[in-house]
Amino acid sequence: MNIALALPLLLAVPLVAVGAIALGASPRKTALWASWINLIPGFLVSGVVLRRGEIFYGPEGTNLREVFPVQFRLGLDGLSLPLLWLTLLVTVAAIGVARADVKRAMEYHICLLLVGLGALGAFLSLDLFYFFSFHEVALIPSFLLIGIWGQGDRTGAAWRMTLYLVLGSLLLLIALIGLVWAAPETARTLDWRVLTETLRAQPIPASQQTYLAALLIAGFGTLVSLVPFHSWAPGGYASAPAPAAMLHAGVLKKFGIYGLLRLALPLTPLGWRELSWIVGLMLAGNILYLGLASLAQRDFRWLLGFSSAMHMGTIFLGLISGTVLGLGGALVLMVGHGLSAALGFAVAGEVGQRAGTTWMKDLGGLATRTPKLWFYLMIAGMASIGLPGLANFAGEIMIFFGAWSAHPFLVGIAAWGVVLSSVAMLRAIRSIATGPVSSALDSKKGSDLNGFQEVWPFALLTALLFLMGLVPNLVLGPARPVLERLIQP
């Protein structure tokens, strides 16, 4: 049996689960089982990647002489491996956090599985058509998740988020068309691996590279909530139900950065270098503007939304560092941020469920009333601040060292970002966790996480955060050769 079949299996398992749920299987159980079972093909392919460096599935190369040359081709290498695992595990945790008694449970779990499926497919696809399409698969389920099960201004948030993301995707689509057409006519292909090789041998002319890189930055930047394109993100996450926010902020958003790593860096290196000062400005905006904005938040969900968008700035600093160290840091921070954001939104969701509000001034006394929840809140907060020993710290420190020689000024700004985010997060934790027990928590719903059933998703994410923080080489080891190839001239 061909072990590469595990790659399409990774996509088939959630799909089958969606079908089963639609036909009447118990939604939560099926979704949970599917996301756990999906770890098995995950292990299989990881084994191959660790041994051989990469694994592929699907037919080999055709080029664009055909009218519509798409090929369903999947692949995995050291760079996408950590993201695959991030997706698999955050999906497990998100569905674990999803409540069984949610209204319209069938549609709810289908939407969650589809968001996870979209992210998985995007990270696995080699063909640009599917690379793009899979990301969009997640779009409408997110729209429905926020619209139907969200809170606060859910209508506005859902519309804003969906339309922003579509705009970003279409800019990206144009950039992709441009990239493919920039290759010489006989060598045009939709396979980004082959395209990378082709365009490395015959680079795109510099002027063309500049505007293609600009399109890529605008397109992917919108998906990652880079500053002028960010306004969908905080509100969207604040309004989304906790599992949706976990999947979206934790996993789906990483698609934009992944795309830049895969396409912008190797295919338009000159353009990327030329535009790096603009990216620098944007990421400074992310860090300072969104950091200050997060200080002003009064609602814990909004604070998490802003701080999640803010950390994207630090990751971008890694991307423009131009060193393997910086890129590796960006990758570690991507994973770390995915885990910590997921944990944060999970805690916020639980707090919201138990207290009926996430307004920080209405909360208080979490530490005495619900110690377990308080513990995980601390972990999420500390990880997001960048406490040593947790994954985010490893990523941030690598990014700072990697970017120091090229962008010392931006590293300074990013360090201030750490300060801003610490102030905001610590203030939030103080106001939620300490002080007199609030009346909201005093109500009958205000009980702690109850037994293994409710605790395990949090414990899982926490364990992973520590694991990544203590052994970042788990991510860096397989990724290093890929990253080195990315920035090699």
Add this chain to the structure above:
Amino acid sequence: MIRWFCPEVLLVLTGVTLILADALIPPGKKEWLPRLSILLGIALFIFTIWQSGQPMPEVWANLFVTDGLSLVFKPFFVLCLVGVTLISVRYPMGREEVVRTEFLALPFFSTAGLCLLASARDFLAIFVALELVAISLYLLAAFHRSRAASLEAGMKLLVMGGLSTGFLVMGIAWLYATAGSTEFSRIILEQAGRPASPALLFAVGLILTGLAFKIAAVPFHAWAPDVYEGAPTPITAFLAIASKAAGFVLLLRIFCLGAFALDSVGWVFRPILLTMGIATVTLGTLAALPQRNLKRYLAYSGIAHAGYMLLALGTWGESGMGTVAGYLWAYLLATFPVFIFVQELERVHGNADMRHLDGLAQRDPGPALGLTLCFLSMAGLPPLLGFSAKLSVFTALWSAGEIPGLVVGVIMAVVGLGFYLVPIRAMYWEREPDVVPAQRFPSFLVWILLLAGAAQLILGFQPRPLVRLVEKSLAPMVSGNLQGK
């Protein structure tokens, strides 16, 4: 022998048979006629597909050709006919229990005209075929005689159609005056290697104007929403899909496959088509936003789609042509199921107001899912079929360097998603559900919509069958080319 039984002949014969049967059979015993017409329609569809694989004479007295385009689009039109017949039999018209047979027979004549159009290679043949389509359609649009809206729709269609005919005939007259012929091959020979004279440009301009009415391109679109809303729903579907497609097939044939050497009129008409495309996309998309009647909504959505196809046509290249052919099929597959749904909605609620969609996902999850996939496909969201269509429009525009068209197309695709999400939101988000009548949707509708949704998904993920179709439609005649004879 078989060549005499081409789809056109059989379609006309079927229509005549139905009318005769209606006249000869005593009233009260006609219940089986609607079923018969559906069966005949399906049989014709199968026959057309079968025949498109058979060797056929290439040229029929220099008036009609058999080539890739005609072979691919005749099944298209007959498929539309099947769909129209399928929903016509369920169209309630006043107190009558059974639908009038003329209402079922006339679409057969109209489809015969469409099939003729698909292979016409002479402007005079085009004119006659177009009128066969149009006159049947005037009658059909006004068929619901007890409703003022239907009569008005027929009248508006007639005036607009007459206007379009006038432009077309005037164009043909000028074509005679300059080229001495209306036959495509002669005109090519006549014009080969020469710059186009102003008179020729004028003639082509008039013809283009006539066709712009048919495809409801801005600024000749104003009739579409009114007529679509007023006409009986099956006829609206026919107008929105088959009639529009016929206009595009003609545009393809005239501007790309043949009549005019590309460079001789291209320098004038390329920018015109592109500008028209930009205006049509913009207006269709923006005007669809406030619509609350599904039929009007679909009218504007159709206008927007026409705009995208015009943009592709305006790139003036092979990829643009292929895009139009593929886009038409994608449009058919996404739009027709929605019209079938609208018909049932009208049966249940009496009108096609969008508020009847509220809470549909909880009452009827199957139809809601199918509709959602169709609307998203129209919006051009991957991984659905409509995305492949939009993608090839954008690719054609990019490779032709038409940046303004590309920019407008992209922006309008985003705005378009905004308005395609409106019915989806109505179906899924919680609002006060509409008062539900006792009638539920029939189960065949559920299956059709689910099937259509599945088709969007499958063809979206694996568009290869459609690509084959497009390749076939671009293939020249089996041997020889238009220059011959």
Add this chain to the structure above:
Amino acid sequence: MNFGEVTLGHYLALSLLLFLIGLAGVILRRSLLVVMMSLELLLNAANLALVAVGKFHGLPDPQVAVFFVITVAAAEVALGLAILVAIFRIKRTTAVDQMASLRF
């Protein structure tokens, strides 16, 4: 007085003039009956052009084409009048601006 030879250009100009008159009628007139008459004018303008072209170029085809156009125009008018009568039965008017059951 001699105005010189009457050429094809004269005929075409006349037909264009008729065409424009017909077009203006369709767009501007308020009675549906007059609109239909204007449509006829439009088609007959084209007929004139066709006949003239046939005559001057010595081609039979355009003159045959005229018969097609006449037939089609007759069918169109017959249908139009039938619809008009039906409309008049319901609405008791044939004015264009009363045809407003289908607006926003």
